[in-house]
Amino acid sequence: MDSGTAPRTGTGTTGHAARLERALGVVLGTGQIPLRLRAWDGSEAGPADAPILEFRSRKALRRILWSPGQLGLSRAYVAGDIDAPGDIFAAFSALSSAGKFSEPGPFRPPSAAELWLLVRTAVRLGALGPNPAPPPEEARVARKGRMHSKGRDAAAISHHYDVGNDFYALVLGPSMVYSCAVWPPDGAGQSANAKPEDGLDAAQEAKLDLVCRKLGLGPGMRVLDVGCGWGSFAIHAAARYGVSVVGVTLSTEQAVLARKRVADAGLTDRVEIRVQDYRDVGDGPFDAISSIGMSEHVGRAQTPAYAAALFGLLRPGGRLLNHAISWNAGPTSPDPDSFIPRYVFPDGEMISLGEMVSALETARFEVLDVEALRRHYALTLRAWVSRLEQNWEQAVRLAGEGRARVWRLYMAASAIGFENGLTGVNQVLVRRPGGEEPPLRRTDWL
Incomplete structure (x- = not known):
């Protein structure tokens, strides 16, 4: 908190909050902000029953002035200059529905006249000053070098996944699965008071098993798991379906824990975990390939080469399941300099389902099935946020408050994006032509 922070003087409808409300309205391009703003002087403005967004210091306004969006x-x-002290989902949902944030396409920056109004507000509130340094959690180092070179990809993966295995265990729970779970039908087998995190582990196991069935796994098959994470799919497939699995990841911390989990499960003879780029895998062919939550790191320009590489690693008749987030909001992609690319997934790119299917078909894959799981990911993210909030103090001790706040913001905002249909997630099942024919109907593997 900067040195200009003032003690709270109680709540009211005048004071700094009223000017902050107008300033935020300028940024959003609307005079109707569905939030209750609380300023550092204790004043409040906005609808009394709206979610609260708290400006804890003048530096918050200064950051918005320099990067208005x-x-x-x-x-x-x-x-920590801004906080959402109540229901973070309600606050972020209200913000995302306001003005320019609700419009499709890239955020429209303020005009010169609007910027002048922001400057005047900053002057009146004593917030004018140099651009504050970005929080240290911003991924500056990971974004150096040629885009999607092996070295830069390794740095980007390290930025996201080498936060600490203990931190991820707090959020993900025993399953250690960091991708969309598959939940039961609404109300199926759940009590009226069930919380989202209560069924998370079972929903993740259901997802792993669904992937195994779609791939048609059976004893003696050899499987490649691209982006294997902490080894959850590899362990499930080897233990339940009798296959041998090679799992590859670019995260050293993931590989260390994955190998320990494989050893604890007594599967070292059937599961090999490598720190390796999928482009360097040279010991195919494999009977099946899983890619669960990995292709978002590949990038649009590299997706055709990614599809071709996996095609070359499969035997004829072998299946690939590509489980990936998709961009559903039109022909343009998210701003590469927005929050998630800078703080969460450096160089990550969401492409549309159509682009992914086109790349796979261009690589000569035959499409067998496409399943949309958008609502499932919203439920998964809400469960992760709940677990993070329940273990907040320990999460801060493990990763630092800034990193914990990054993950809380990213997961809550992402859940809203899935609920609003801005983003989706899809399992695309394809096969390399030749070999044994697949079942006549998709119901044979569901």
């Missing part, structure tokens, strides 16, 4: 607000939240 998602990035400025995100930096202020990560740095």
Whole structure:
């Protein structure tokens, strides 16, 4: 908190909050902000029953002045200059529905006249000053070098996944699966008071088993797991379906824990975990390939080469399941300088389902099935946020408050994106032509 922070003087409808409300309205391009703003002087403005967004210091306004949009607000939240002290989903949902944030396409920056109004507000609130340094959690180092070179990809993966295995265990739970779970039908086998995190582990096991069935796994088959994470799919497939698995990841920390989990499960003779780029895998062919939550790291330009490489690693008749987030909001991709690319997934790119299917078909794969799991990911993310909030103090001790705030913001905002249909997630099942024919109907593997 900067040195200009003032003690709270109680709540009211005048004071700094009223000017902050107008300033945020300028940024969003609307005079109707569905939030209750609380300023550092204790004043409040906005609808009394709306979610609260708290400006804890003048530096929050200064960050927004220098980066008037998602990035400025995100930096202020990560740095602790802004907070959502109540229901974070309600606050972020209200913000995402306001003005320019609700419009499709890239965020429209303020005009010169609007910027002048922001400057005047900053002057009146004593917030004018140099651009504050970004929080240290921003991924500057990971974004150096040629885009999607092996070295830069390794740095980007390390930034995201080498936060600490203990931190991820708090969020993900015993399953250690960091991708969309598959939940039962609404109300199926759940009590009326069930919380989202209660069924997370069972939903993740259901997803792993669904992938195994779609791939048609059976004893003696050899499987490649691209982006194997902490080894959860490899362990499940080897233990339940009798296959041998090679799992590859670019995260050293993931590989260390994955190998321990494989050993604890007594599967070292059937599961090999490598720190290796999928482009360097040279010991095919494999009977099946799983790619669960990995292809988002590949990038649009590299997706055709990714599809071709996996095609070359499969035997004729072998199946690939590609489980990936998709961009559903039109022909343009998210701003590469927005919050998630800078703080969460450096160089990550979401492409549309159509682009992914086109790349796979161009690589000569035959499409067998496509399943959309958008609502499932919203439920998964809400469960992760709940677990993070329940273990907040320990998460801060393990990863630092800034990193914990990054993950809380990213997961809550992402859940809203899935609920609103801005993003989706799809399992695309394909096969390399030749070999044994697949079942006549998809119901044979569901």
